[in-house]
Amino acid sequence: MSEVQTRSRMRFLPSGSALHKLSALITLLLLILAFSFTSPAFLSVNNGLTVLLQTAVIGLLAIGMTMVIITGGIDLSVGSVLALSGVVTGLLIKAGLPVVPAMALGVVAGGVCGFVNGLVITKMRITPFVATLGMMMIARGVALQLTGAAPISRLGETFGALGNGSFFRVVEMQANGFPKVIFPGIPYPAVLLLVMAVLGAYLLQRRQIGRHIFSVGSNEEAARLSGVDVVRTKIWAYTASGALAGLAGMVLMSRLVTIQPNEGVMYELDAIAASVIGGASLMGGVGSISGSMIGAFIIGVLRNGLNMAGTSAFIQQIIIGVVVIGAVFIDQMRNRN
Amino acid sequence: MLNTATEKTPLVEMSHIHKRFGGLHAVEDVSVSLNAGEVVGVLGHNGAGKSCLMRILSGAMKPNEGKILINGQEAVIDTPQDARLNGIETIYQTLALANHLDAAANLFLGRELKTRFGNLDDARMFSEAENALRQLNPNFKNLRDAVSNLSGGQRQVIAIARAIYFQAKVLIMDEPTAALGPSETAMVADLTLRLKAEGIGIFLISHDMHDVFELCDRVMVMNKGRNVGTFAIKDVNKDDVLSLIIKGALPDDWTPRGQA
Ligand SMILES: Nc1ncnc2c1ncn2[C@@H]1O[C@H](COP(=O)(O)OP(=O)(O)OP(=O)(O)O)[C@@H](O)[C@H]1O
Ligand SMILES: [Mg+2]
Numbered sequence: 001m002s003e004v005q006t007r008s009r010m011r012f013l014p015s016g017s018a019l020h021k022l023s024a025l026i027t028l029l030l031l032i033l034a035f036s037f038t039s040p041a042f043l044s045v046n047n048g049l050t051v052l053l054q055t056a057v058i059g060l061l062a063i064g065m066t067m068v069i070i071t072g073g074i075d076l077s078v079g080s081v082l083a084l085s086g087v088v089t090g091l092l093i094k095a096g097l098p099v100v101p102a103m104a105l106g107v108v109a110g111g112v113c114g115f116v117n118g119l120v121i122t123k124m125r126i127t128p129f130v131a132t133l134g135m136m137m138i139a140r141g142v143a144l145q146l147t148g149a150a151p152i153s154r155l156g157e158t159f160g161a162l163g164n165g166s167f168f169r170v171v172e173m174q175a176n177g178f179p180k181v182i183f184p185g186i187p188y189p190a191v192l193l194l195v196m197a198v199l200g201a202y203l204l205q206r207r208q209i210g211r212h213i214f215s216v217g218s219n220e221e222a223a224r225l226s227g228v229d230v231v232r233t234k235i236w237a238y239t240a241s242g243a244l245a246g247l248a249g250m251v252l253m254s255r256l257v258t259i260q261p262n263e264g265v266m267y268e269l270d271a272i273a274a275s276v277i278g279g280a281s282l283m284g285g286v287g288s289i290s291g292s293m294i295g296a297f298i299i300g301v302l303r304n305g306l307n308m309a310g311t312s313a314f315i316q317q318i319i320i321g322v323v324v325i326g327a328v329f330i331d332q333m334r335n336r337n
Numbered sequence: 338m339l340n341t342a343t344e345k346t347p348l349v350e351m352s353h354i355h356k357r358f359g360g361l362h363a364v365e366d367v368s369v370s371l372n373a374g375e376v377v378g379v380l381g382h383n384g385a386g387k388s389c390l391m392r393i394l395s396g397a398m399k400p401n402e403g404k405i406l407i408n409g410q411e412a413v414i415d416t417p418q419d420a421r422l423n424g425i426e427t428i429y430q431t432l433a434l435a436n437h438l439d440a441a442a443n444l445f446l447g448r449e450l451k452t453r454f455g456n457l458d459d460a461r462m463f464s465e466a467e468n469a470l471r472q473l474n475p476n477f478k479n480l481r482d483a484v485s486n487l488s489g490g491q492r493q494v495i496a497i498a499r500a501i502y503f504q505a506k507v508l509i510m511d512e513p514t515a516a517l518g519p520s521e522t523a524m525v526a527d528l529t530l531r532l533k534a535e536g537i538g539i540f541l542i543s544h545d546m547h548d549v550f551e552l553c554d555r556v557m558v559m560n561k562g563r564n565v566g567t568f569a570i571k572d573v574n575k576d577d578v579l580s581l582i583i584k585g586a587l588p589d590d591w592t593p594r595g596q597a
């Protein structure tokens with residue numbers, strides 16, 4: 001629907017969500033422009049790839065978060081679930097399982113956490129905020145308990161492939177015997193993010209489950225009366241969010257080639273911020289994957305650009321906080337008119 | 338005429354329905370039946386329990402006691418899906434529309450049309466919705482707008498179109514014309530008679546005495562959750578019905594008007 005809708009509207013004048021996305025995109029471009037003036041190294045291929053890598057984790061989390069937010073819920077547990085998934089994978093590798101099945105089971109562990117969130121929310125009728133706040137503490141506690149709060153390292157080279165490898169990498173041997181990187185390649189995490197974002201957008205826009213996710217967030221009672229299985233739809237969304245958190249955990253831990261049970265603290269807030277900057281409404285019924293990806297990149301570029309300009313981490317927090325409030329405020333102003 | 342109708346097995350028979358909310362008896366021991374090709378008016382003051390009774394038949398609400406027979410068979414209607422499987426469609430008083438979705442998405446919500454690959458067939462849903470809506474309102478525009486941007490009357494038309502599109506056997510209309518203008522109201526009246534002629538049984542909740550007397554074959558009046566009388570429409574006049582609605586009893590001098 002909204003693809004067709006967006007296209008037909010764009011012909012006249014962008015409005016509503018299309019306008020929001022457009023302004024978010026312009027903000028992103030302005031940020032890139034501003035940072036390329038302040039620090040010349042910002043607009044290099046290498047730095048571009050760094051931003052891509054950094055954004056991949058937040059982006060993956062934001063895909064699931066967007067689905068949950070569209071149902072009218074929230075998932076505060078993704079940062080902890082990310083860590084727990086990593087721990088599960090690390091322990092399985094240590095127990096002798098090969099990397100690929102261990103990673104797959106790590107993603108499954110994330111999905112299970114999400115599924116439990118869904119059950120607690122729908123069957124026990126606990127609000128999403130409280131249910132996922134509980135899961136946030138439980139998953140973090142389990143991750144720390146299983147590892148004794150110590151990182152798991154020496155996981156082998158293959159474990160680092162997902163986070164550090166890339167497609168189309170071109171390296172040339174120089175006369176002096178040292179390799180020279182001609183093209184650093186497209187990192188696997190960036191490709192993974194693209195694939196998951198396209199898949200997520202497809203599910204939301206073109207499949208029945210996506211339509212039901214929107215309807216549940218728009219008017220839960222109407223969805224129920226129309227024959228939508230509200231419980232199943234919500235459980236689906238939280239499970240997807242958990243599994244994507246697991247996948248984000250794989251990418252992050254693989255990049256570090258170490259399992260850090262302390263990783264991912266406050267990542268849920270970045271993912272929520274990305275969704276909200278991208279136009280998702282915490283009231284439910286509104287949001288898009290493309291918008292959230294723009295939001296994730298705005299946060300990624302802001303962090304990276306401010307880093308390169310030498311801004312302290314504290315000031316970065318302040319700026320991102322202001323951006324989140326500003327984005328929502330501007331959106332509300334526009335909707336009122 | 339009424340005799341032959343009662344000898345047949347009714348399409349729907351609700352018997353001894355009770356619905357309580359804490360101490361409040363919203364529906365108290367109500368029995369009512371509906372035959373094919375018949376319009377039964379469900380009347381009563383605000384808060385009399387009309388919507389509750391109908392929501393029980395639509396599967397939107399579970400009764401505390403009572404049973405429902407469809408074609409003489411006891412039916413389990415626990416969810417809106419169960420009601421639909423029994424051929425029961427409902428126009429809810431609240432309309433039950435998802436505000437952020439457009440008309441077509443609402444019309445097919447829960448019953449989306451899909452392509453061979455299981456994708457949403459938005460093109461077909463749109464053209465079907467366009468046809469269905471134009472039948473009720475030839476000037477229906479803004480089909481692609483989110484329904485929150487539509488007028489109350491347009492929203493009501495979507496709710497009506499959704500209920501009749503899927504070829505119900507039983508139609509529940511809970512104040513279907515509350516937000517409609519005179520010409521749309523007349524259109525819904527025509528539609529009601531057409532569906533009745535097709536053999537569909539209709540429960541009509543309305544506060545409009547004119548509509549009730551024009552469309553209904555029988556009326557069932559509720560007062561404070563109780564059924565205070567079911568009458569063939571020819572046996573009562575407006576004053577009788579108003580007296581039932583307000584006092585819960587017929588005027589003292591009442592005799593069946595049809596026989597007079
Ligand atoms: N979900 C609910 N929870 C608690 N009480 C309810 C609920 N739904 C209805 N009631 C109560 O049950 C009674 C009957 O309500 P109902 O909606 O059936 O009235 P109605 O006859 O349809 O009135 P109206 O003409 O105003 O639509 C009212 O007193 C109402 O407050
Ligand atoms: Mg009512």
